[in-house]
Each structure stands twice: as structure tokens, then as C-alpha cells.
Amino acid sequence: MGRLIFFLRVNIRNIFTNKKFALINIIGLSVGITASLLILLYVRYETSFDNFNPNAKNIYRIVEKKLQDGSIGASTPLALSDVLKKDYPEIDKVIGLMSTTNDLKVGEERFENLRGAVVEKELFNLFNFPVQSGNQGTLFEDPYEAVITKSLAEKLYGKIDVLGETFEYETFTFKVAGIISDIPSNSIFDFEYFLSDNFRYIYFPDIHERWYHFGLFTFVTFHGSRIPDGFENKLTNIEKQYYPDFMKNRHNYLLTEFNGSHLNSWLENDIVPGVNPVYLWILSAIALGILIIACLNFMNISIANSGKRSVETVIKKVSGASPGILIGDFFAEISFLVISSLVISFFAVYLILPFFNNLIEKTINVDLSDPIFWYGTIGFGILSILISGLYPSFVLSRPAPVKVLLHNKESDKNKMTFQKSLVVVQYTITLILVVIQLFIFKQISFMKNHETGFDKENLVTIPVRSLGYSGNERMKNTILFTDMLAKYSSQYDYSKASVTEFVPGFGFRNLFKIYPEGNEYPDGLELLSCDVDENFPEVFDMKTINGRFFSKDYSTDNNALVINETAWEKLGWKDLDGKNAGLITRDNIKEVIGVINDINVTSLQYPVQPMIYQFGRHHNYPGYVTIRLNPDKKSETIEFIRSQWNDMFPGIPFGFESIDEKYRNAYGAEEKLARITGIFSILAIFLSFMGIFALSTLEAENRTKEIGIRKINGAKVSEILSMLNKDFAKWVIMAFLIACPGAWIFISKWMQDFAYKADLSWWVFAIAGIMILVLALLTVSWQSWRAATRNPVEALRYE
């Protein structure tokens, strides 16, 4: 112990006399550990969803598997929960949750876009959100009762004691009947208010028939801890017994564990989107990469310094130090550095976390009571100590005293080779990150700029679902609205208005089967459906490829279909003469009158699906009114329409969205990944350059004498420079050769998920390589220049 303290004192002094290297070491390790800790926190956050709930392991979710493409969705038909309660006695509790994002009104004040749920009160017990006040026995018996979180209470009423206060949800008035603490951010229940489950029978009086309406997240527990035998099979009875014909053979129900469902990337449309564990692995790999780069810096500097330290080592040896003691001393020194870096990282994490949260759009907190956080911290410390220390400690303890005393330089050459192979490792990691980064950018910009099949510019869409609770009322108001738009279109120079059920960019959500005449598709062909009006092709600038589009002039068009190119190809028809297809059922015959060009209705990650369009005027499902604006009059036009809307429909909020923007925002996950890898690539580059800077400094120092002698013998500065830089360039190029296939494998794996892929162009690799090479040479030249221009007399005097 006394020995350790003695040498630690000496070594700390040593660290601070070599300020440049100490700084590089401590900054490097701190950056590496901070990055790793942040990623640990993030991974921990994503993997800890709802783990605060002691009941979690007994809770199961019922999800639906679409037979068409095998995809699995979290939301089930609204009618499901009552049937589960009625027909399945083996189920203990059923929780059917409908989520909503809506405005709440208190008095005249409107609070926008608040997340809420319509749900059974059992949720609070089962998911460990204790209701702190309110009459629990009768809670939610009244359909107009609500439970809200403390922070929502503060927001709505400015106080916590709010039992009996009221708020308006759409046209309904709710009474606050209970308060709960805020729900932790690592829960899929990202809600602030909960409305009584009985409210659903008021909102959807026909809820028992809504097997086609998906939007219920279903959680169940069973009596006893095991799943009853054959339960999943028994669920197939629901379809036989209750489903309308057109819903049959479309999906199955699956039972899946609630625990870990947040990491089921195959579970689509969950309350809080699940996270793909692959992304977590990528991030962990990046963190490890950065930590390794930082540790290799440390290792490199230690080895480069070992020449200076070998005398010290020998003296210690002849003074009676065994190799074990020498290694121990060295590890004590590293441990001191690593622990200092850990302390710095700890504060850095607190400082950076808000920015990091902003970057990844999450709310992650440092939970000091979480043992995983401490294991991680200690783990990173030990890992850093081991990686940084293992090799140097042996190098430092190894030198045979004789060689050092005889100034035998034989081993120096090997040392440099080893060090430079470390540089290769660092630059390989850095280059892989940079290349990946460039390709993520390329893919995103490729998707953003790719043709979607129609002109997105200046298209503005106004959601009109809020214009009435019944289809008739909504349709009536929508027509009033479009008539108004038509009246002013020349004044504000905008296009005709197109009324559609969905709009491109927001996705088409109806999936129907058609049964084309002929035998190609005996089980029907599933395709997306959207109701449109006659103005759709004109407003969206789309082309009719074959036949014609809907027209008000033909009354038969109410009973006709227009298909897209993909559907046309799937059907394999040569012409449209007398082509008919049954829609939803075989007998519901519709005439196919035209083919319209393909458009991408969502992110270009997904291919164009076969689609049908129906003439929607008579269907009463208007969802959006879309017009193309004159770009010079954009804001005044919107303001004008807003004021007209407010006059026509007082109390109903006006909203609009730019379709172009919707497409650009469709790549959130990719852009988030790009932002994260971007930040960490920059860190990796920074650390690698610090390393190469240190190494070139040491190299220039070690070769001072050689450089002096060469200059005396007539070497030019440029020759000295190229001598010093050549090696570094060689190793960066070698790293590039290793990095290319590595990055290529990764990128092609990542791109597999995209229907539309940017080219894996060679020039992206070249740009990354050249950029890093130039930066590396600039870094190295800084030191080389100083060494090369030094007066040789001065250099030689030091020997």
C-alpha cells in the first residue's frame, strides 16, 4: 500500500509534467467514457420500459397478425375487449385502451395536443400507477369521469387539488375523479389523462360492430400465472362468431408478453413506437468503438513514452522490483487516470444529458439508484483500464535491463510497427463511422428527393374529420367548405379543391380485397383503398395511364374503381375492356374504369403497394381537403381560409399541413440515427486525431537526432516532411482498405430495409478516405514541420 501511494504520487507528478499528453489522455478517456455512458443510459432507457411494474411478467398483450404480409400490429378492433370479457372466463382482467391526442378545454382556455386514453380503471392497479385520491370503488362508473396526472392538473388548473374540477374533451364535459403521479418516461403509457372506459359506448354507440375499426390496445391477465392451454387457438372463435364477412381471413390474434414488447421491432403502431434492438446494438458498437479509440490513444502514448521510461523501469528492476510490481504500478497509474476521467465523465453526462435528450427526442434521466448504471460505469472503467493498460504494462515491464543500458534500439522498430497498427485500428473504426454517416445522409436525401409520382410542391391539406361526428354532417360541412374555396380560388390563385379520404404522405389506411373476374386470384388480391373525388388527378398532378378517371358526368362511376399501375401489373390485364372485380366480397361487382400512375403514399422506405381508388362523394368519409397554392400568396391564402373556416365553423379548430413537409418529416427515425451517428463520428474523428497528433509529436521527438543528422547531410525540409508523413499516410490508407468492406457490409445490411435504395457509389468511400487522409496529414504535418525546420545544431546538442 505504501508502495502504491509512493509511486502514485510520483506518477501523478509525471502526468502533470507531461501536460500535453496528460491532457490528451484524460480528455480522450473522458470523451470515450462520457459517450459510452450516454449510450448506456439510452440503451438502458429503451430496455427498461415498464420494468417498474411488478406485475409486468403476468401481463400479456393481444395483437393482430395480418395474413396478407405477416406484419404484426399492436392495435386490435374496438369490439374486441367486450367479447374477451364475456366469452373467456379464463381471463382475469382485460384492459382495452384507446389512445387519443386531443385538445382539452378548461373554461375558455384551450390546451393543445394532449395525450390521453380511454381505458378501464384496472389499468392503474395492474400497471402500478396508484390513484392517489378519489373514490376508487365507483371510479369510472360514470362515463364522464377522468383521472389526470399531477403535472396536467398543474397545467390545467394551476393546482393539484382538483377533484371535481371539469374540462371539455371535444363536446363532452368530464369531471376529474382521481389523480395519479406523473407516469415515468420509460413507460409505453405516455398519457396525461384517462377517460372512463364507459365513455367508449357513448363515443361509438355501435362499438360492438366495429371489428373493422382498429385502435384498441389490448392487455390481459389470466387466473393463475400460466397461459391456459390452447388459448390462442380459442381466439379464432371470435372471427367465426362475430366478424362480418368482409373482415374474415384478414388477420389472426397472437398473444405476446407485455414484458419486452417495447423491443419487439416487429410490433407496429404501438402506443409508443417500439425500438429496433438493432439500433441499440449499433449504438452500443459505436460507444465501444469510441472507447476503444480513446484507450488506444492512451496505449499508444504509453508505448511511445516507454523509451523514456525504460530507464526508470530498469532502475526499478535493479532496485528489486519484480515484473508483477512494475505492472501493478503501471496499472495504478492508469487507474488513477481512468478514475479521474470517470469523475469528469460523470459531471459531463449531467451537463450534456439535456442536449442528448434533445438529439434523440427522449426524456432520459440519470437514475443513481439503478444498479445497472453503476455496473456500467464500473464496467467502462475496468474495460478502459484493461484495454489501455494490458499491452503497455507488459512492454514497460519487459525491457531486458541490458538492452536499455547498452542503448540497444533493436526493439524500437517493432514498437513503432505495433503502435501504427493501433493507428490502423483507430482509423478503421473512424472511417467506418464516417462512410456509414455519409451513406445515411445520402439515403435520406435520396428518399427526400425521389419522385413520389405526383407534384408535392405547394400542396396544402386541411383535415376535415372534425367537421362532424356523423358522416352526413361531415360531408355537408365539407361541401360548404369546398364551395367557399371554389368561390375565392381565382382571387387567391389556388387550384380546385380535392376532397379525399386520405392524402399521400399520411398513408392510406384501408386495406380491402378485390376478387377480379377470372381465376388468377381465387383468394382475392389485397390492396390499399382511398376515396377520392373527380379533382384528385388535377390537384395532385397525376396521370391517367389507361381508361379514364372518375367523372361527375357518369352516375355509374359511384360503382366503379380506378386502380394504380402496381395493381394493373399484378392483375396482368392487357386492356380494360369490360374488366370487373368484386370489392370486399365476390358479389359486390365494380367496373374498373381506369389506371392511374403509382404514387408513394408513405416514406420511401416502403414500396408502392397495389391500390384502388373509389369515387367518394357518396361514401361520406371525407378526411382531407387539398389545394395547391400560389407560392407567392401562401401565407395570406392560409390566413384567409382560416378566417373563413372560423366564421363558418366556430369552435372547431382549423388546421393545415403541407404535404411536402409531411414527406420530408417521414424520415424521422433515419434522421435521428444520422444525428446520433453524426455526433459520435465527430467524436471518433476528434479522438483519432488527438491520438495521431500525440504520436507524431513523440515520433518527431524520438527522431530529433536522426532529423538533425539528415539535415546536416543535406536533406531538404520537404524531404524530411515526406519522410515523417509517409508512414502515417500509409497506415491511414491501410485503414481505409480495411474500412471499406466493413462499412459496405454494414450499409448494405441497413439498406435492406428500404424499398428505394441510394447507390452505393464508390465516390462516397473516396470522399471519406480523402477527407480523413488530408486531415490526418495536416495533423501530422503540424509536428513534422516543427521538427523539420528546427536548427540541426540545436537538435544534436541534446544527445
Add this chain to the structure above:
Amino acid sequence: MIKLKNIYKYYDSKFQRTFVLKDIDMEISEGEFVTVMGPSGAGKSTLLNIIGMLDEPSEGEYYFFDRSIHKINEKSRVEFHRNYMGFIFQAFHLIEEMTVYENIETPLIYKGVKASLRKAMVAEMLDRFNIVAKKNLFPVQLSGGQQQLVGIARAIVGKPKLLLADEPTGNLHTDQGKQIMELLKTLNDEGITIIQVTHNEQFALYGSRIIRLIDGMISSDKET
């Protein structure tokens, strides 16, 4: 104390074996002050390193206090270094990051000497070499002669039986060299066995016996 029998030291390169020491036989008793002389490349330092257990002979037997050193393991080698040997170098080889005091203290720490005793032993050395005032200075702040004084202090603070000095005066000018040799003489009188390598005929005479090496072989071995 030291007995070398048929010691050879050679390096094998591709086609040729280069001999540094050839068939060295010698015996050194406790209390002797031996000077090893010879031209550059004669193998003086190698011989000293073998005796100091810093290097191993290629062939031959080496007995130190009747223990056969040629088949010794690392652990006992460390024990010998801790308890029997002190080294002095031409280039002083003080640890630059340590103060004078700490440099002298180092061997005691490896020996596991208790802190209070250590303090006393280092203080005694500082006192003896008149460097108390310099104890908190770093090696770069000292003159060559002073550095070598610290080197000797470090070598003998652990009370070794054998002091090995490889050209201890090589980097010093004559006055300082003389001073160091006087000191070695005194140490020898106090009972420490000393083996020194030197080029300096004058300083060689401080020894009680001179062994001359030429081309790795002993050419003469005489009392002075």
C-alpha cells in the same frame, strides 16, 4: 562470494556466432575492490551485467554465495537484487520524475522497509553525502557529480553486499571523479565488495585487483 566457471556469452546471427565473452573463469571474495579494464567491445559491461544478474551467460556456471545463479528463477533474482546488490551507472540513471529523496527511497520501498525506518535510512544517506539541502530537488537541478552521489546513495541505502559500478566516473570531470572514487574506497573499507568497470588507469588503481579483458577473454588478473 562470486565464482564464474567457463562463462561464455555469444549472440547468434544468421550465419555466424559472435562471441562477447569466452571461457571466463574467476573468483571474487567478499571485501575485494575489483577493477575490470579493457578496450571498447572487450566485454567488460557484459561481464558486469552477468555478475549483476541483469544478463544471462550463454554457457557456464555462476555461483553467488554458493548459490548457482545460472539456473535461478525470476523470483529469487529479484530477492538477490533487493538484498545483495547495488548498481551505479555511467549515465547516473536517476528517475527524473522523482526528487533526490524519493530516488534514494525507491529500493527500500521494494524491499518493504517500514516507513519510519525508511525515513531514518534515507536521512542517514543524505547526511553522509552532504545532500540534505538538496533532498527535494529533481535530478535535472543537480550537477553531474551530485547526481552520481545520489546514484551511489541509492545503490547502498539498502546495505548491499556487492556494489557494481559501470564506469561511474565516465560522465564526470576529473575532480568529481576523484571524489566519487574516494567515496567508493571508503565504502569498500567499510566492507562492501565492489566491482567497477573503467577506462581510467588512474581510477583503476583504487581497486585492490585489476582484471584486464581483451576480446572477451581475461588477459591478466593482478593485485595492485
